[in-house]
Amino acid sequence: MLHPDTRRPTPLAVMVTVLTLLLIVIAVLALCSGRYLLSPVEVAQALASAVTGTPPPDPSSFNVVINLRLPRIAAAILIGAALTLAGASYQSIFRNPLAAPDLLGVTHGACVGASIAIILGLGTVWVQSLAFLAGFGALALVAWIPRLIRRSSTVTLVLAGIIVGGLMQAVIGLLKYVADPETQLADIVFWQLGSLAKVTASSVTAMAPLILVPTLVLVLLRWRLNLLTLEDAESAALGVNVRFERGVVVVCATLLTAAAVSLSGSIGWIGLVVPHAARLLAGSDNARTLPVAALLGGAFMVVIDTLARSLSPGEIPLGILTGLIGTPFFVIILARRGAEA
Template identity: 50%
Template structure:
C-alpha cells in the first residue's frame, strides 16, 4: 500500500501540471507546419504580425489542445469513479453502454444527412438514453447492486452495437459509411470552440459532483456493506456518481467520437503513483488523462500526412501499458 504525504502529493500534482504546460507548448508547435516556441509567443501576442500562423494556432490547434485536455480529463475521472463504484479495476466508462449508445445516435444523424451540431447532439442523447435503459432494466427486475447494472449494461451495449451494425449496413458506402466508421474511431479534427462551449455545462456538472463525492469513493470501493457501516447512503451516492460519470462520458464522446483505453488505464496509473485513495487519485487522474490524450492527438496529426484516428493510437499505447499495470499491481481476476 502506497503512503504519500500531503507535501509529496502537492509536488506530484504540480509536476503533472508542469508536464501539461510543456506538452501544450509542444502541441502548439508541432503539426504539418512547425512553429518554434518563440514564433508561437510572438503570434499569440501580436496575431496581426503573422495572419497565417495566427489562423492555424487560434482556429485549429488551440481548440484541439483544449478539447484533448477536457476530453482526456473527463474520461479518466469517469473511469476512476466507475472503478470505485463497481468495485472492479477492469471497469471502463462505457460499462453501462454510453459509447455504443452515442455511436448509435451519431450514426443516425449521419444517415439523416445532419450537420456536425445535430450529430453531436444525437450522440450525447444516445449515450444518456443507453444508461437510462440500463438503469430501467435493473429497476424492472427489482434488483439492486452493481452486478445487475453491469449485466444490464452488457445487454444494452449489445443492443446498441447491433443497431450501429444495422445503420452501417444500410449506409451509403461511398459517403455515410466512411463517416460513421471514422467517427467511431475517434478524432478531434472537427472540434472548435463553439462545440466545446456547448458541452462545458455537462462537463462542469459531472466534475463538481465527482469532486464533492470523491471522499466517499474510496469507501464505496470497499463494498456496499462497509459503506453502509460508515453511514453512506449507497444507492443515492452510486446513482449520483453514475449520473455524473455518464454526463462526462457522453459529453466527450459527442465531441470526439469513441476513444478507448483512457478511462481504463489512466486511473490505474494515478493509483500507482499516489495510492488507492480516490480523494487524491481523482484529481491526478484528470490531469494525467488530459496529458495522455494531448500527447496522442499531437502524434495523430503529426506522424503522417493524414489524420490517424485516436482510438488506433490509444489502443497501441494503452494495451501494452495496461498489461504492464496488471503485472505491476498483480491484479486478481478471479
C-alpha cells in the same frame, strides 16, 4: 482488487503542481507541433494577438494556432480528463479494476446517435448533440432494466450495461448496413474510431460545462468514493446513503463519458489505463487519485492527438493510437501490480 500502498506518499499539492506544469509544457509543444511546424515565438505572438486584439504578425500562423490547434488541445484536455475520471469512478464504485467508461453502454449509445445524424446528413453540431442525447438514452435504458426485474444490485447494473451495449452495437451494425458505402459508411467508421479533426471552438465551449460540472462534483465527492468501495452494509454503517451517492457518481461519470464521446467519437483504453497509472503515482486513495488521474488523462490525450495529426499526411484515428499505446502499457501495469501483490 485495489491493493493498499504502504509507501510514504508524495504530498498531493506537489503532485498536482508538477502535473499541471507538465500539462502546460505538453500543450505548448502541441501548439508548435504538426505538419506545419511553428516556433515558440510564433505561438506566443499568435496568443498575444488573440488576447490583445491586435493584428497578428503572421496571419497564417495565427489561424493555425488560434482556430485549429488551440480548440483541439482544449478538447483533448477535457476529453482525456473526462474519460479518466469516469474510468476511475467506475472502477471504485463497482470494485472492479477492469471497469471502463463504456461499461454502462453509454459509448455505444453515443455512437448510435452520431450514426443516425450522419445518415440523415446533419451537420457536426447535430452529430455531437444526438451522440450526447443517445448516450444518456442508453443510460436511462440501463437504469430501467433493474427496475423491470426488481433487482438493484451493482452486478445487475453492470449486466444491464452489457445488454444495452450489445443492443446498441447491433443497431450500429444495422445503420452501417443501410448507410451509403461511398460517403456515410466511412464517416461512421471514422467517428467510431475517434477523432478531433472536426472540433471547433464553439463545440468545445458548448460541451465544456457538461464536462466541468460533473468533474467538480466527482472531485468534491472523492473522499466519499473511498467509502463506496466498501461493501454496502459497511458503507451504510458509516453513514453513507449508498443508493443515492452511488447514483450521483454513476450519473456524473456517465455525463462525462457522453460529453467526451459526443466531441471526439469513441476512444478506448484511456478510461481503463490512465486510472491505473494514476494509482501507481498517487496510491489507492481516491482523494489523491482523482485529481492526479484528471491531469494525467488530459496530458495523455494531448500527446495522442498531437501524434495523430503529425505522424502521417492523413489524420490517424485516435482509437488506433490509444489501442497501440494503451495495450502494452496496460500489460506493464498489470505485471507490476502482480509483482507487488
